[in-house]
Amino acid sequence: MSEIKPRLALVSIGIRRDLLAPLVYFSKFELVHFYKKSVYGDLTADDFDQTLVAYSSPHDLYQQLVRAQPDVIQSVEPFSFYTQPFLWASLYAARQTHASLFAVTYENRPLAEKFGAWRAALLRRALEIFFARACLVITLNDGARENVLQCHAALHKIVRAMWGSWGVDLREFFPRAKNYGERSVQAPVILFVGRLHAEKGVFVLLDAFAQIRQQFSNAHLKLVGDGPARAELGARIQAFGLSQCVTLTGTMKHRDLPEIFRHADIFCAPSLTTRKWAEQVGMSALQAMASGLPIVSTTSGAIPEYIPDGVAGILVRENDARALADALRALLAQPERAREMGQRGYGYARAHYDAQANVERGQALVMEHCLARRV
Secondary structure (H helix, E strand, O other): OOOOOOEEEEEOOEOOHHHHHHHHHOOOOEEEEEEOEOOOOOOOHHHOOOOEEEOOOHHHHHHHHHHHOOOEEEOOOOOOOOOHHHHHHHHHHHHHHOOEEEEEEOOOOOHHHHHOHHHHHHHHHHHHHHHHHOOEEEEOOHHHHHHHHOOOOOHHHEEEOOOOOOOEOOOOOOOOOOOOOOOOOOOOEEEEEOOOOHHHOHHHHHHHHHHHOOOOOOOEEEEEEOOOOHHHHHHHHHHOOOOOOEEEEEOOOHHHHHHHHHOOOEEEEOOOOOOOOOOOOOHHHHHHHHOOOOEEEEOOOOHHHHOOEOOOEEEEOOOOHHHHHHHHHHHHHOHHHHHHHHHHHHHHHHHHOEHHHHHHHHHHHHHHHHHOOOO
């Protein structure tokens, strides 16, 4: 006789493969994953299975959650005005079905700075009610924890864990088999993977690369992704005379990324903090670490929490093209240092960012907080 597992309803707004694929490691729950949209362009037909259910509105989400009769519901990001209708649809569905409810948050910007004082106060008051009903609040960085504390959530409910951003599937992301971690002799490749947006530091990276080319004329910059900055980036590449050594690939399927990482030499994530956003996890940097690449990044948001400075990478000031160029230049000039840093990063990723291990820990947390203490 097959084991009857408790049913866990995951509620997402957007889905992408690096957050979706590790769900195959769930073993203690029957999953139903509700999502509103898939807009990242990184999924293939093979990534959609019977656990995925699309919803169109807060009311539709509520109805589908009630029909699913879950034992536990994971709601959407709470610190957003856009997500509030879906958050409360999850809460009302939990009440209707007597399911346990928990939340996961990445938001690390101070709420008053991001939203303004009165809107932040309004959001905190609403979420104080929501968190009182929740059995668990998972935070993915220090800023998110501080935001939850400002909503007077009970301390015993707040847990730091990698949930949603599970880490890296080590079966897919690993160093190249030959010449592990060694810099390419002919044309070293600096890699960026992410949204092409000013807040991701792509213009600072291009300025830094132009400086690097004065010493390393064979270096190549590969920018993987798409976004609102792409047209301006293309124009600047032309203006700087870098068309032969900078590649804009556009969006790539997530399944193709491991080979991209394995054929690079240094990964660069020069994110910038803005009033409304700072790096919350930086999944592509974790993938680069698992691929044995040394990292050059900034101190934006949660980056120092995920990339140990001087161990797996070099962290520099934000929005400083010269500092970024100096760090990249140091690794290009010292391939042995780059190799050792890549090796240490690989070991760190295996110890901390193994998606399978993080899924197992996450399941245990939900079992303990949401089923053992069933409301």
